[in-house]
Amino acid sequence: MVHVVRNAVEARNLSKHYGTKKGLIKAVDRLSLTVGEGETFGLLGPNGAGKTTTVRLLNCIIRPSGGTASVNGHDIVSDQLGVKRTTGLLAESPGLYEKLSAEEFLEFIGSLYDVPKDLLPTRIESLLELFGLHGRRNHLLEGYSRGMKQKVLIAAALIHDPPLLFFDEPTSTLDPRAALMVKDLMKDLSEGAGKTIVICSHILPIVEELCDRIGIINNGRLVAVGTVEELLSKSGQPTLEKAYIELTGGVEKQELLSWRELRSAGA
Amino acid sequence: MPGHKWLVVAKNVYRVRTSGFRSVRKIFPILVAAPVILAIFYIVPWFGETFADELEVFFVSEVAVMFIQTLLFTFFVLFVTFPINFALNAAQEEHYDVFLAAPIEPKDVLLGRFVGDVPFYTVAIVAAASIMAALLVPLGLTILQGAVILAVFALTFLSAMWIGVILAALIRAKIGTSARGKDIGRAFSMTIALPLVALIYALMRGGVYDALVDTGSEGLLPLALDLLPSSWGADIVVDIAANPGDSLAISLRSAISFAGLCALFPGLLWFGSKAAGRAYNLDIRGLSSQLAKPEGLFYRSVRRLSGSGSFGSLVVAIFKDYGRRLENTSKVIYVVGLVFLVTLFFGDAEDSEMGVVMLLFLLPFLSGFIIGEVTVRGKENLFIYRKAPNGEPRLVKARIVQGSITILPVAALSTLISHMNTPEPQAMELLAVAAYISALSVALVTMSLGLFLMMPVFSERPADMMLNVMVGFFFMFGYFFAALLLGVFAELEGWLLILGLSWIGGLAVLQLGYRNLRRME
DSSP states (O other), X not given: OOOOOOEEEEEEXXXXXXXXXXXXXXXXXXXXXXXXXXXXXXXXXXXTSSHHHHHHHHTTSSOOSEEEEEETTEETTTOHHHHHHTEEEEOSSOOOXXXXXXXXXXXXXXXXXXXXXXXXXXXXXXXXXXXXXXXXXXXXXXXXXXXHHHHHHHHHHHXXXXXXXXXXXXXXXXXXXXXXXXXXXXXXXXXXXXXXXXXXXXXXXXHHHHOSEEEEEETTEEEEEEOHHHHHXXXXXXXXXXXXXXXXXXXXXXXXXXXXXXXXXXX | OOOOHHHHHHXXXXXXXXXXXGGGTTTHHHHHHHHHHHIIIIIHHHHHHHTXXXXXXXXXXXXXXXXXXXXXXXXXXXXXXXXXXXXXXXTTTOOTHHHHHSSOOHHHHHHHHHXXXXXXXXXXXXXXXXXXXXXXXXXXXOHHHHHHHHHHHHXXXXXXXXXXXXXXXXXXXXXXXXXXXXXHHHXXXXXXXXXXXXXXXXXXXXXXXXXXXXXXXXXHHHHHHHHSHHXXXXXXXXXXXXXXXXXXXXXXXXXXXXXXXXXXXXHHHHHHHHHHHHHSOOOOSOXXXXXXXXXXXXXXXXXXXXXXXXXXXXXXXXXXXXXXXXXXXXXXXXHHHHHHHHHHHHOXXXXXXXXXXXXXXXXHHHHHHHXXXXXXXXXXXXXXXXXXXXXXXXXXXXXXXXXXXXXXXXXXXXXXXXXXXXXXXXXXXXXXXXXXXXXXXXXXXXXHHHHHHHSOOOOOOHHHHHHHHHXXXXXXXXXXXXXXXXXXXXXXXXXXXXXXXXXXXXXXXXXXXXXHXXXXX
């Protein structure tokens, strides 16, 4: 029997350009990438490299300037509804209705994604329990800490139980315990529930541990893709951190205390 | 040696205030001063010379006392309320941690904020004082008298502004540390203008002006005005105006008033420096966060009205987020308050149509304030809908439903208020007007939504919303003008024309707004 692995994400020469007075900014430049169904894929890159733009393109939040992509078999330009129904997104800087309680916000998002009315309350209950928010379910979100808001947003991304999840910086505002919980959750979603997960993160150990493959993006272009071992071998570096620095154009070591020299000389 | 810290703060305030026109920041004072100088040296003296006789009669009359007293009083109140209003609006944007972590005294922060704003207020002070002095020049004003007038205006308004700055800092410290407090602040910043509007309307048409010009009148109002520093300044200005050319002809009362003004400003500065420590305090006064109340009859009805399904949940969620912000309620109260004040002071019992015309021009403000919410929480909130299947059309529909449910009772209430001067209002007429205003309101909700989606305002500052609100107002003005031009105004055809144009314009603008929403990145 032949086991066919379908691709959950297939992007070909995907581009997003912004025209400014000073010229063209290539936020994403001819990016080609595939993510297999059930795979956990990590997208790494420095600030402003194009990770968030890529995620927004793949979620039909913005339109590509060129190239094509399909998500779960749906084209991101011609079949946006199909894409949106089958993906969940935790955005890097997400919108939040701060005057709603966690429960009300999840009900709102669930309704937007047409979660059946009889299923929605149970799912909200379960997610609030899972994230330890049940006790504060009726508190307005404006009173939540950043970490608690992040938990609500992760719950919102899961509310319609999509087969493909995009997590843009999922643990950046969480305390170690909550970050560990989210990491374990992503692992369970992948291994236990067979979800496809795309993670954008700067926290290399999480990406290294969770991701089957990693793509490194720099200046809008995918500069390397492969398993951790493949990236290490390609860069000739012993650790993912060093490989990442090498592949994204490592900077020369500078004298980090040079800013004090003038004062010392004058002192 | 470190420089004056207050100067550092003042410079920063000036930079923040002028950040919108950075390229002309350096020549900004010249740009502002040029028209003022032109007015002082050419326009006002010309006016003074042309009407010298009339001005002489005016300045020796009793009316002049009250006129200048009223003028100074109005400016005094404005100068106190400006900083408070600004502080209440910006409570969320202030970050005191920077100041509190730095080696700087709270009094330097307060003084710096005041000095940073002084250049802008100085323009108004110098313009008002110079215009007053220039008017008196043809009557033979001496240089000393001119200088005293300038000093009176400067001391009065700087005192007012300093009081405003202190009160603003104290209020901000009180409300700025909690989400609820910030909410109350923004709500209050809107309604704080209502008493001032009432005062101005009263001065224009009501009994306050009569009380002022009737010097024989006794009562609390003239007495209260006498106690205010603005009235001390008025005494001096009127004394000078009555005796131009004679620097020594100052009454004892005016001399005491001037001494009082001279002592007041340093006294207030001293008091402010003492109160500064209390004003810049980030201690949280309570850790309780607000709870969402269980859905009552209102939200259950909204849910049912919206179809009970997932769309009903959307409308209810949007409504809750809207309704729980006090500032939204205060905007509605502000417009209804305006309807009340305009009807009270300018309403004509014989002409009920004027009330409807007034509503025509106030409704674009109301609909703009209600619907402007759609974009103020930023693009990220719109992207929630962009990400969801069919999210954008559902957002538009839900906002129209929410806006209509909000505006309809307010429109009905405004209709009733606009007829409060009518001796015996006919029930049928009232019903017809209410139905008309309601239909118009929903059309304006549609147009406002289109406008805010076409020209999104990603800021919570009410001032930023005003452009779209004014565009709505001009649309209404256009419809009104069309009815006038066709000679059908105040006839049934005219009212129907305005209603029809409102719907056509509303739907067209909404279509454009929707297109922009889908393209927004």
